[in-house]
Amino acid sequence: MDLATPPPDLYGRPGPDRFLRRLTAFSDWYTPILGAPGLRRSPRRRAPRPAAPxxxxxxxxxxxxxxxxxxxxxxxxxxxxxxxxxxxxxxxxxxxxxxxxxxxxxxxxxxxxxxxxxxxxxxxxxxxxxxxxxxxxxxxxxxxxxxNGFAFCAEPAVLFLAGGIGVTPLLPMAREAERLGLDWRLVHAGRTAEALPYTAQLRALGPDRVELWADDRRGGPPDGAELLSRAPEGAAVYCCGPAPMLAAVQRALDASPARALHFERFGAAPIVDGRPFTLRLGAEGPELAVPADRSALDVARELRPDLPYSCHQGFCGTCKVNLLSGTPEHRDRRLTPEERAGGALLPCVSRAAEGETLVLDV
Missing domain, CATH: 2.40.30.10 (Translation factors)
Structure with missing residues (x-):
């Protein structure tokens, strides 16, 4: 059909449909204003300004x-x-x-x-x-x-697993679970009873729902299966603690009553598929060997302890540096494609292929 000619009347009458004629005329006038391909184009919105600290x-x-x-x-x-x-x-x-x-x-x-x-x-x-x-x-x-990168979804059945100071994000979640009337449990583990913070608050919140585990009184830390045995059937698990605790929970999840795992770790995640590469600090600076099991940031800080960092997990951006040359493997969760194309790199998690040299502007 010729789109320049209004179609016949929608009800089959011999004359052209007046409404569609007017609609076609409006489209012929309005589309050039927006430019090809017509109505699909929209003005670009300005990026929101970051909130002031x-x-x-x-x-x-x-x-x-x-x-x-x-x-x-x-x-x-x-x-x-x-x-x-x-x-x-x-x-x-x-x-x-x-x-x-x-x-x-x-x-x-x-x-x-x-x-x-x-x-x-x-x-x-x-x-x-x-x-x-x-x-x-x-x-x-x-x-x-x-x-918030560790949001509480308020599932009907919840198990909270805290290792030491890892109770801090879980304490507000437990309060919310109690307020909402959810079926929740919490296990708080640590080396000694004296080292466990907020025990009084936890006991007051749910004396029948909270279990305190002191390694020195229980013969050592709990394994993943033992921790997950406290989960209600089909529960979501929220875990925050040291890497061994999280790894044990991850290994035991499939055989447990729980069905989902949300977690936040204390420090850097274990390096997966790491390969050795070389780091150069500055265009004419020293070259440092980065082993397969260590981060570029940790190696660089041995020579430059003043280099800033915070999360060690690739989401805060504190350690961001400018890449002068080399092809990186970006493993962060923060930088935009535009920032990466502009040379930004987070050395706490990002790496390079074996034998590659990354030159950093530091």
């Missing part, structure tokens, strides 16, 4: 176990804070310039205060020690607004 003050400091401190954070002007959901994290910039992620462990309904809990790691990279030793009420921090 927050300046928060430390309002309280409480030891919630032998080596875990809880900090309360609030707007110095007493204004409301951005909302959040269980599982969300804050990215803190510490006075030293270090950036660290911490899970929110307070009440999402409290719009005037955030709470985080930090375990002191004496032989760590310094962030937890700085928080324990230097952050007291009145101190101010730059904080990125809450982000």
């Amino acid at each position: 927050l300046t928060l003050a430390v309002t309280s400091r409480t030891m919630v176990s032998a080596d875990v401190v809880e900090l309360g954070l609030a707007d110095p002007a007493a204004g409301p804070l951005p909302p959040w959901q269980p599982g969300a994290r804050l990215l803190l910039t510490l006075p030293s310039g270090r950036e660290r992620h911490y899970s929110l462990c307070g009440d999402p309904a409290d719009r005037y205060g955030y709470r985080i809990a930090v375990r002191r790691i004496a032989d760590g990279a310094g962030g937890s020690v700085e928080i324990h030793d230097q952050l007291h009420p009145g101190a101010r921090l730059t904080v990125r607004r809450p982000r």
Whole structure:
């Protein structure tokens, strides 16, 4: 059919349909305004501006176990804070310039205060020690607004598995599960009873639903099958803890009553299909061998300990560097295709093919 000629009347009458004639005329006038191919084109929207970071003050400091401190954070002007959901994290910039992620462990309904809990790691990279030793009420921090990569879906039956400080994102989830009347259980495991934070709150929340597991009293840590045996039939499992705990749960999931697993790990995931390659720090800088089982970031920090990092998992972007040459294997979950094409690289997770050399602008 010739689209320039209005079709016959829709009801079979001999004359042309007046409505379709007007519609065709409107289309002939309107389409050139938009340009070919016509109505499919739409104006490009501007990318939203990133939200400005927050300046928060430390309002309280409480030891919630032998080596875990809880900090309360609030707007110095007493204004409301951005909302959040269980599982969300804050990215803190510490006075030293270090950036660290911490899970929110307070009440999402409290719009005037955030709470985080930090375990002191004496032989760590310094962030937890700085928080324990230097952050007291009145101190101010730059904080990125809450982000959530471990969202709680509120399935009807839920098992929460916490390893040590891994209870922090799970505590708000358990509160929400209790509020919603879900069938939930929680196992909190750690080396000693004294090292387990928030035991009193957990017991008060659900004394018949919470099990505390102290390795020194139970003859060692639980295995995955034992942990998952607490799951209601068809339950979703939310697990946060050290890598061995998560690996044990993953191995035992298929043979358990549970049917789904959501998890957040403490640190870097094990390297999968890693191959050795070479890293050069600067166009004329030294070359470093990156083994198959280590990250480029860890190797680079041996020579350049000032290189920033935070999550070690490829989602925060703190360690981002510019790639001068080489072909990378991007394994992050943050960079856009445009950023990668522009040379951005997250060395905490990204790698290269065997024998390849990546030259970083550091």
